[in-house]
Amino acid sequence: MKTAIIIGSGFGALSLGIRLQADNWNVKIFEKNQAPGGHAQQFKKNGYTFDMGPSLITAPDILKSIFIKAGKDLNDYVSLVPLDPFYRVYFHDKSFIDYTGDSQRMINQMKNFNPQDADNYNKFIDKSKEIYKAVIEDGLGSTAFNNLGIMLKFIPRATKLNALLPAYSVASKYFEDFRHRFMFSFHPLFIGGNPFKVPSVYLMISYLEKAGGVWYTIGGMYSLVQAFVSVFKELGGELYTNSEVNEIPVKDGKAIGIISNDKFYEADIVISNADVTRTYSILKSKDESYRNGNVSGKYSMSAFLMFLGVKKKYPELLHHTIILSHRYKELVTDIFDRHILPDDFSMYVHVPSKTDPSMAPEGCDSIYILVPVTNLQAGVDWDKEKTTYGDKIINFLENNFGLEDFKNNIDFIDYFTPKDFLLQRNSAFGTPWGLEPVLTQTAYFRQHNQSKKIKNLFFVGAGTHPGAGLPGVMLSAEATEKLIKKYH
Numbered sequence: 001m002k003t004a005i006i007i008g009s010g011f012g013a014l015s016l017g018i019r020l021q022a023d024n025w026n027v028k029i030f031e032k033n034q035a036p037g038g039h040a041q042q043f044k045k046n047g048y049t050f051d052m053g054p055s056l057i058t059a060p061d062i063l064k065s066i067f068i069k070a071g072k073d074l075n076d077y078v079s080l081v082p083l084d085p086f087y088r089v090y091f092h093d094k095s096f097i098d099y100t101g102d103s104q105r106m107i108n109q110m111k112n113f114n115p116q117d118a119d120n121y122n123k124f125i126d127k128s129k130e131i132y133k134a135v136i137e138d139g140l141g142s143t144a145f146n147n148l149g150i151m152l153k154f155i156p157r158a159t160k161l162n163a164l165l166p167a168y169s170v171a172s173k174y175f176e177d178f179r180h181r182f183m184f185s186f187h188p189l190f191i192g193g194n195p196f197k198v199p200s201v202y203l204m205i206s207y208l209e210k211a212g213g214v215w216y217t218i219g220g221m222y223s224l225v226q227a228f229v230s231v232f233k234e235l236g237g238e239l240y241t242n243s244e245v246n247e248i249p250v251k252d253g254k255a256i257g258i259i260s261n262d263k264f265y266e267a268d269i270v271i272s273n274a275d276v277t278r279t280y281s282i283l284k285s286k287d288e289s290y291r292n293g294n295v296s297g298k299y300s301m302s303a304f305l306m307f308l309g310v311k312k313k314y315p316e317l318l319h320h321t322i323i324l325s326h327r328y329k330e331l332v333t334d335i336f337d338r339h340i341l342p343d344d345f346s347m348y349v350h351v352p353s354k355t356d357p358s359m360a361p362e363g364c365d366s367i368y369i370l371v372p373v374t375n376l377q378a379g380v381d382w383d384k385e386k387t388t389y390g391d392k393i394i395n396f397l398e399n400n401f402g403l404e405d406f407k408n409n410i411d412f413i414d415y416f417t418p419k420d421f422l423l424q425r426n427s428a429f430g431t432p433w434g435l436e437p438v439l440t441q442t443a444y445f446r447q448h449n450q451s452k453k454i455k456n457l458f459f460v461g462a463g464t465h466p467g468a469g470l471p472g473v474m475l476s477a478e479a480t481e482k483l484i485k486k487y488h
């Protein structure tokens with residue numbers, strides 16, 4: 001049996017670990033932190049449970065395919081619950097849309113804001129479906145773009161689908177009302193993309209959600225991490241936690257293993273699920289050119305997270321709620337390009353206890369707030385800023401948004417800032433999404449799933465093709481597995 005070492009234990013790593021174990025590799029995963037799961041950590045306090053990263057499950061078929069590969073059934077490991085609506089989006093004037101996969105309910109709501117837009121809903125969804133077909137059904141998402149030929153083959157089809165134009169401009173061709181322009185262009189933000197810049201290939205997420213639904217797992221996202229870890233171990237995989245990889249020794253052009261906790265572990269292939277910049281910095285070889293990876297690009301946004309135990313239930317908040325500032329393009333530009341922390345913000349609020357009472361004490365809610373913010377290139381001192389910034393958000397929710405007596409009902413608040421992404425997860429510039437998925441950093445132009453110079457060094461996860469998000473990193477595992485098979 002050949003040995004594969006994976007650095008990091010995010011969903012990309014766990015998916016590939018399962019795939020390779022099923023292919024008869026001996027897989028060892030090394031994770032720097034105490035618990036596996038990467039950004040999908042969970043913590044408990046005073047009877048409240050919080051997922052700290054991903055919270056929306058989409059594309060359940062991609063999830064299931066990993067379990068099928070292992071000869072297992074996902075339903076034996078987790079209880080998946082469909083959510084309807086997927087989320088509620090509040091606009092700055094307090095009008096809202098309950099975003100759902102039910103076309104008629106979407107059309108009925110949209111008619112209130114702009115009847116012509118409502119008429120165009122189905123046309124937009126058809127467009128999103130065509131892109132989805134190319135990326136998911138025809139396998140572009142799970143095919144490594146490591147040679148220009150694959151990219152050149154895709155370009156005529158992508159051009160025909162308008163998939164290379166910016167997402168917002170394509171959505172604007174179908175919709176007039178600012179609410180609809182937001183609703184049908186914001187999905188790239190889920191994967192760290194600026195809707196005004198990323199190619200509209202990411203608009204396929206609208207159809208991906210519609211076709212597969214939005215789901216929750218009882219016990220929270222971490223129950224999914226536990227399911228992946230269980231399957232990985234049942235197949236014979238080994239997981240080493242508290243085991244940061246500090247070196248990847250390279251000899252005669254090959255990665256010969258890794259060094260962790262001062263010990264050398266030999267491997268036939270090494271796969272990095274860690275941040276790409278970090279991976280290149282730990283490559284050790286006399287040939288310094290090996291360290292010169294594709295790490296000088298433009299980095300994505302970061303996130304400011306708050307976890308609140310709240311002793312009251314607020315009907316205004318659904319399981320997933322998005323609350324928007326009056327500014328869209330300008331706010332996104334502040335975050336991605338101007339690198340400033342403006343006075344206004346938009347936020348995503350996750351209240352899993354709305355669906356799953358086990359997540360909070362009776363009569364209470366566990367509330368997770370995610371505010372997209374600029375990454376550490378802005379030089380914000382988050383240790384100093386976090387409580388002031390957090391207070392601003394709480395004040396907004398009570399005084400402007402209207403959560404009655406919110407402050408007095410908060411049991412406790414914990415924070416997680418861009419600095420924590422850097423220190424705890426090794427995310428360059430504190431961005432969990434890696435390089436921004438603009439056209440020049442997408443597909444062939446993103447970090448390839450296999451190193452160009454060190455042929456037995458592979459990549460999996462958000463930093464490589466096709467990109468961030470659970471479906472993205474699980475597809476990256478499939479793409480990398482194909483390359484490993486070819487190499488081997």
Ligand SMILES: Cc1cc2nc3c(=O)[nH]c(=O)nc-3n(C[C@H](O)[C@H](O)[C@H](O)COP(=O)(O)OP(=O)(O)OC[C@H]3O[C@@H](n4cnc5c(N)ncnc54)[C@H](O)[C@@H]3O)c2cc1C
Nearest residue numbers: 008010012032038039053054055056245274461462469470
């Ligand atoms: C706040 C937030 C909310 C999100 N919401 C959603 C959502 O709702 N739905 C969705 O689909 N996606 C969401 N995402 C995106 C999704 O969570 C990520 O894209 C995905 O989890 C990344 O997986 P990955 O495989 O790239 O690994 P990561 O999760 O990036 O894990 C990499 C791991 O490598 C470890 N590591 C780094 N360096 C080393 C080293 N030298 N040695 C050992 N270990 C190392 C890190 O500690 C980490 O555990 C969200 C992300 C964040 C941050």
